[in-house]
Structure formats: structure tokens, C-alpha cells
Amino acid sequence: MSCLASCFASLTCGLCTSVASGISSRSARLGYCLIFGFSLVVSWVLREVAAPLLKKFSWINDSESHSNEWYQMQAVLRVSLGNFLFFGLLALIMIGVKDQNDRRHSCHHGGWIIKFAVWVVLIILMFFLPNVIVDIYAIISKFGAGFFLLIQVLILLDATHSWNDAWVAKDEQKWYIALLVVSVACYLATYAFSGILFIWFNPSGNDCGLNVFFIVMTMILAFAFAVIALHPKVNGSLLPASVISIYCAYVCYTGLSSEPRDYACNGLHKSKAVTIGTLVLGMLTTVLSVLYSALRAGSSTAFMSPPSSPRSGERKSLLDSDELESGKAKGEPVSYSYSFFHLIFTLASMYSAMLLAGWTSSSESTELIDVGWTSVWVRICTGWVTAALYLWSLVAPLLFPDREFF
Secondary structure (H helix, E strand, O other), X not given: OHHHHHHHHHHHHHHXXXXXXXXXXXXXHHXXXXXXXXXXXXXXXXXHHOHHHHOOOOOOOOOOOOOHHHHHHHHHHHHHHHHHHHHHHHHHHOOOOOEOOOHHHHHXXXXXXXXXXXXHHHHHHHHHOOHHHHXXXXXXXXXXXXXXXXXXXXXXXXXXXXXXXXXXXXXXXHHHHHHHHHHHHHHHHHHHHHHHHHHHHOOOOOOOHHHHHXXXXXXXXXXXXXXXXXXXXXXXXXXXXXXXXXXXXXXXXXXXXXXXOOOOOOOOOOOHHHHHHHHHHHHHHHHXXXXXXXXXXXXXXXXXXXXXXXXXXXXXXXXXOHHHHOOOOOOOEOOOOHHHHHHHHHHHHHHHHHHHOOOOOOOOOOOOOOOOHHHHHHHHHHHHHHHHHHHHHHHHHHXXXXXXXX
């Protein structure tokens, strides 16, 4: 363990000093994103190199039946657990922060060297925990990762409606034309991409009924989005429908590409380069989605904003609130919910663990990431939940006219 500790110290000591000194109160959110991004790199590295080291620890190597893949998952889960505790504690500490006179406001924006040191210590301590605790965390992480995906869907829906409202509010012909062009382009891309999926995941000579069902269902949902959104009784727009359609097509692709490499209907199984591309794309998507979620953590959605936030009555971008966040206007309401901000990273820590550990499924090669039938169904169900929530956002005002929907 001393060897592992020294590795962490050498990797993080210089980074801690240089990064922490350059993080101001204006870039606090970026600082937390950097910590999270660095944790993904640490997880990835330890997943590849830490297995021989973990075998030397008696409290981890408690059975001769453990495979090399099991040790790789242990490394990923233990780093994720440290991340989970770090951001989870911050989320609890920041509950109820309403204005910038609260001392916790300064805690959120400062003390980077101390916070980075605490993060490193937590990561190291996780490798001293017995396996049973990590096993319990692995089970909980599946639910936390699913909740993270659900939040991503809600934020996507909010973002598409905000985009549409912003262009419609300009009330100029060029913006209406832009709406139409983007919408048509998204729909063309959706159906063109669906056609490519038929080629990749329905190879001739194989009975690929399940894959065909997934792809056809995605195309039907995309068509239904447009029909319902443009119905005279529905106060909808084609832009959100088109964006949700192309997102569902992408989710369908990620689900199909996660099928086992020895599955005959997976047309990508012959190319190992695809696995590397999927890994890089998956990691990049995770980082970007977490960053966007964190930056949207003070939007007009009520559960994302503190009770005293002015955003409970108006829509305002977080990126326009630097003066509030920097602490220049003491006593003013905080610009976003600090607790929810850290909750996003807490859930993302569990999601990233599932991504790197293949949802703790041991049916695939250790060289592959996010591959297996569990990953397939998680992705496909995510697309269906996205479709259901979007359709609900269209029909709910008709079913409950006395309620206000955003």
C-alpha cells in the first residue's frame, strides 16, 4: 500500500499546487470538474495497471477464485467510492446555503489545496476497505448511475425547450428559418443514422430480430415526436422533437455497440479499434455531460435552485452570474444550488464506475469497456425513458390544464 500511496503522491502533489493556485472563485465549478476529470484518468490508469498490486493485499485478495478482471473492477470501484464520499460530503455540507453571507459559500469557492488533499486521502483510504463494503457500493452504484442518466434526460429536455424558446422569443423571420433548418437537419440525420445502424447491426444471414426491433422502435418514436408536437392541440415545436429524436438514435447506437463482441448481430465485433473509440467517446461524453449538468444546476427548474434563488421565477444562464459567484455582492442570493451541484458529481462518480466496470458484468474481455447485455439494456431503456418523458411533456398540459408545466 505504501507503493500505491507514493504513486498517488507523485502524481498529484505538483498538480495540486499548480492548479489550486490558479482557481479563483469565478472558476470554482471548473475546479470541481477538473477534480472529477482527473479521477476518471486515475480510474482508467489503475484499471490497467493496479491488478498485480491489489493481489498482494490480503484484505482484497481473500479468495483464489478472483479473476484479473475482478481486481480491475475493484480498482475502479474503490476510486469511485472515494469520489462518491468526497462530493457526497460536500453536497451534505452545502445543504441550505442561500446567500453569500453564509460561511459555506467561501468554503465552496476556496481551500483548494486542502480539498484536493482530502480527495487524495479518501481515494487512498478506499483501498484499505474490506471487499464487502465495495460490493455493497457496486450494487448501490447501479441505481445511482441510473438516476444520473435520468437527470441527464431531464436536463436535455430543459435545454431543448430553452433553445427553442430563446429563438422564438427573437420573433424574427431568420430565426424561424433557422429553427426549421436545424429541425429538418436533425431529422434527416436521425433517419440516415438509423439506416446505417441497420447495416451495422443487422448483417445478412443472421436472425437479428432484437436489433431490428430496437432500431425500428427508435424510428417510430422519432416520427411520433413530430406528429404529436405539431398537433394543433399541443403547444409543441419541431426543434425539441428533432433534437430528442437524434439523441434517441445516438442512445440506440451506444446500446447496440455495447453488445458482446462474439454476438453475430454486432457488426462492429471484428474491429478492435471500435472499442477504443467507444471508450474515448464514452469518457468524453461523461465529462461533458457532467460539466453541462453542473453548469445547469441553477436553471429555472425548481428542484435545481435554492429556495431564495431569483431563478425560481425567471430563466437565467449560470454563465451570466459571475459577479454573484465571485462574492462581490455580499448578502445576495447564491447563483445556483451548491448542494445539487455536488450531488451531480456524486451520481456521476457512480455512473463513471459502471461505465469503466461494464456495470460490474464479468462476461466480457477485460480489454473492453461498457460492453455486455447489462450495458445494452441500460442504454436502450434510457432512450425509452427519454421518449416517455418528452411525450409526457407534450401531453401533460392537455391532461392537466390547471397545472403549470415548464
